[in-house]
Amino acid sequence: MLRLAAFDLDGTLFTSASAISPGNRAALDHIRRLGVMTVIASGRPYEVIRQVMGSLDLDFAGSYCIAMNGAAVMRCGDDAEIAGLTVTGESVREVAEFAFSQGAEVHAFSLERGLLLSALNPYSAKEFFGGLVPYTVTDFLKIPAGELFRKVLMAAPPEILDRAAGVVPEGIRRRFRMIRSLPTLLEFLDPAAGKGPALERLAGILGVAPSEIIAFGDEENDLDMLRFAGTGVAMGNASPILKGMADYVTLTNDEDGVAHALYRFFPPPGGGAPHQVRSRIPG
Numbered sequence: 001m002l003r004l005a006a007f008d009l010d011g012t013l014f015t016s017a018s019a020i021s022p023g024n025r026a027a028l029d030h031i032r033r034l035g036v037m038t039v040i041a042s043g044r045p046y047e048v049i050r051q052v053m054g055s056l057d058l059d060f061a062g063s064y065c066i067a068m069n070g071a072a073v074m075r076c077g078d079d080a081e082i083a084g085l086t087v088t089g090e091s092v093r094e095v096a097e098f099a100f101s102q103g104a105e106v107h108a109f110s111l112e113r114g115l116l117l118s119a120l121n122p123y124s125a126k127e128f129f130g131g132l133v134p135y136t137v138t139d140f141l142k143i144p145a146g147e148l149f150r151k152v153l154m155a156a157p158p159e160i161l162d163r164a165a166g167v168v169p170e171g172i173r174r175r176f177r178m179i180r181s182l183p184t185l186l187e188f189l190d191p192a193a194g195k196g197p198a199l200e201r202l203a204g205i206l207g208v209a210p211s212e213i214i215a216f217g218d219e220e221n222d223l224d225m226l227r228f229a230g231t232g233v234a235m236g237n238a239s240p241i242l243k244g245m246a247d248y249v250t251l252t253n254d255e256d257g258v259a260h261a262l263y264r265f266f267p268p269p270g271g272g273a274p275h276q277v278r279s280r281i282p283g
Contacts, residue, residue: 002231003035003037004038005214006195013216027258027262030263030266039202040066048133066199069151071193073198087151088147090146096118098164099154104186106155108153111147115135116136155185179220179221214231217242218253233261236251
């Protein structure tokens, strides 16, 4: 029996226009009525995830979310951090030095100062989330060694990051987990971070077994989350590696793929789905 559903946002629950379709919204309402816990698991900051949850009318008092690609697990009722990981300013400076040597910009999320940018650039711009997350341009080579960060990211055109990913110094590789969350973003987090490990921590707190979890994703940063869940669902627009290991491949994020899979695993009484979902469920 599935008791918890975990969803990535971008490319999964969101359409390409960063909106939640009526079909997906109806499907989330459907599983909520069945008593299924809903968890948002995203690389986005908690402030942004919380607004998304509010737009879905999710019950804050009984809700949890995974933010920053697993660097923070939050209880939404009181905005409490129930599990969190950080990296030091000294390590952030080392990543920044490497990034600059490769022609990339840098941004990072400081516990003390919020979002910091090395310079305004189009590849970091999505992290502003329409002004929800304020930012400060700063000199990353002067970051205090003891300042704590959730994560640090290299931001650059895909061809620069493709090249840089292959020459990351061994010292940095040992101290960080690297995640390519977008073609234009390469993330560096605590080695214990990740959506999968975060979901495992949360499941332990809630007393939910992996076999009782269904997880949805589209990119390689969702890989360990789908592996941990008893049922892993890859979107039709997912990366080939994710599709190859998933238990089920649904339609794309622009075709109500989340809704299609939810109605397959949580059939409505009588077997019919709401009128917003028009295409057939594949498979």
